Amino acid sequence: MLESVWRGEALTTRVGPAVVQGGYTVVRLDISADSGERFSLGSSMFGAGVDNNTMAAVRMILLRDKVAFLDVQSYVDGIARAVDxxxxxxxxAVFGGLPKGTESVDVFLPNVGVALGVPVVDAASAGFDVDAALADAEIDESIESVPLELNSLVVVADGSSDTEKDDASTTVNVSGDVLLATDSADLSSEADGVLSTVVQQLELYPSGGTLGIVGHTDDVNTDEHNQGLSERRAKAVSDRLGELTDLSGWETTVSGKGESEPRVANDSDENRQLNRRVEILLTPTDPSEAAAGTAGGGTSSSSGEMPDATGPVGRGPEGVDIDIDGVPARISLDSVTRTGKFLVGAVKIEAEQDVKVPTSFLRLPVDLRLTHMWTTFSTTGFTLLSGNQRYLVCDVQFKDGEYLQMVSLGRVPPLTAGNASSFPAVWPDTGGESVVLDLIGGRDAYSEMLTVRLTDIPVIDG
Structure with a gap:
């Protein structure tokens, strides 16, 4: 049972049970208004931006298995109807079928929260007509019904590298601009500090494995020049890593791709900077050697100091005063819950007066958002800090390579006076007993983004 506020209406949402039938999983949602008055959700509460009258932003997740399922309906009849x-x-909500033996699932509801441990029962015990629910569902066969892996980037706060990890491998992208001299394969004075992230990952796996080091450039200069530069840069990184740590257990390959495999389109200075990089892929012989808590993408212990706060700071449970277009408000995060290798929580924002939230108010700055080409309008700005490592919200990757983040999608709804709106998120586990929530802030073409830091947020074992 989750309590939330949507467009000024205090709601209680009862989630479950879940039933597997006919190759699909059906999850019941029962939503009531706490005021006891007639209410309507409208068409966009569970949608993703323009996908009104759908549950396109709802996810069924198995946090212990690191996977998420998409709702497969193209239209949900009655989602916007008035309720007496x-x-x-x-x-x-309708998703793909679950693995046999699954006893419970977790359900991510944008603008509401995350329901943990929703029981999976048989149709006879469901308390609703499963056949009728499936018959009424408008299934879109083009929506991927298979489980999609949950993943996230962990970014060094100064932007010098980012790390992504799955069950089989770890990929570290190191910024060429920080690591190497301009248009050169000469390592900079900062190189050892930047490569320490890679060394930490290598040392998690004493048995070694395979190590691929690949240089990449932007599209400035000729193809021939960029190909040679990328190869020399990869070789320089390989040589230095061999001096910083023992690579004898790693079968290492070194290559360059020039400008042929950009991370993002080479259509701006910011994008070209992202494309100038050295990509390091670790595939350990025994992935289980990694210390507990690192599977979400981070390292077993953070290195470096936490960056200085550039906005208001306060303890998460008490909250911090902020300003939304001249209206006083308060942002808080009471706690987060650890489940498997992940943390889940719901950020609360309460305004003193009715106010429309600026388009980009809770968004991640463009340089970080572009690493996975995330949706423009969403609550991606909720990052966790541990030392100098910034843990971004989780996302899923489609077969075509597109990423979709696990946050409330679409523009943030207006806030109503005295009502705390909920913005749930899922992060990789930082491994600590408390977390720090940090919204970086800044400004883009649309509006100012919120800058604030919440500290001392307790982690509760789920």
Whole structure:
């Protein structure tokens, strides 16, 4: 049971049970207004931006298995209908089938929260007509119904590298601008500090494995020049890594791709900077050697100092005063819950007066958002800090390579006076007993982004 506020209406959402039938998983949602008055959700509460009258931003997740499922309906009938006083709105989310033996699932509901441990039962015990729910569902066969792996980037706060890890391998992208001299394969004075991230990852696996080091450039200069430069840069990194740590257990390959495999389009100075990089892929012989808590993408212990705060700072449970277009408000995060290798929580924002939230207010700055080409309008700015490592919210990757983040998608709804709106998120586990939530802030073409830091947020074992 989750409590939330949507467009000024205090709601209670009862989630579950889940039932597997006919190759699909049906999850019941029962939503009521706490005021007991007639209410309507409108068409965009569970959608993703323009996908109104859908549950396109709802996820069924198995946090212990590091996977998420998408709702497969193209349209949800009745999601926007008015509900009489004293009644509730019954909706059904529909996902792909679960693995046999699954006893519970977790359900991510944008603008509401994350329901943990929703039981999976048989149809006879469901308390609703499963056949009718599936018959009424408008299934879109083009939506991927298979489980999609949950992943996230962990970025060194100064932008010098980012790390992504799955069950089989770890990829570290090191910034060429920080690591190497301009248009050169000469290592900079900062190189050892930047490569320490890679060394930490290598040392998690004493048995070694395979190590691929690949240089990349932007599209400035000729193809021939960029190809040679990328190869020399990869070789320089390989040589220095061999001096910083023992690579005898690693079968190492070194190559360059020139400008042929850009991370993002070479259509701006910011994008070209992202493309100038050295990519280091570690595939350990025994992935289980990694210390507990690192599977989400971070290292077993953070290195370096936490960056200085550039906005207001306060303890998460008490909250911090902020300003939204001249209206006083307060942002807080009471706690986060650890489940498997992940943390889940819901950020609360309460305004003193009714106010429309600026388009980009809770968004991640463009340089970080572009690393996975995330949706423009969403609550991606909720990052966790541990030392000098910044843990971004989790996302899933489609077969075509597109990423979709695990946050409330679309523009943030208006806030109503005295009501705390909920913005749930899922992060990789930082490994500590408390976390720091940090919104970087800045400004883009649309509006100012929020700059604030919440500290001492307790981690509760789920």
């Amino acid at each position: 006083a004293g009644s509730s709105l019954e909706l059904f």
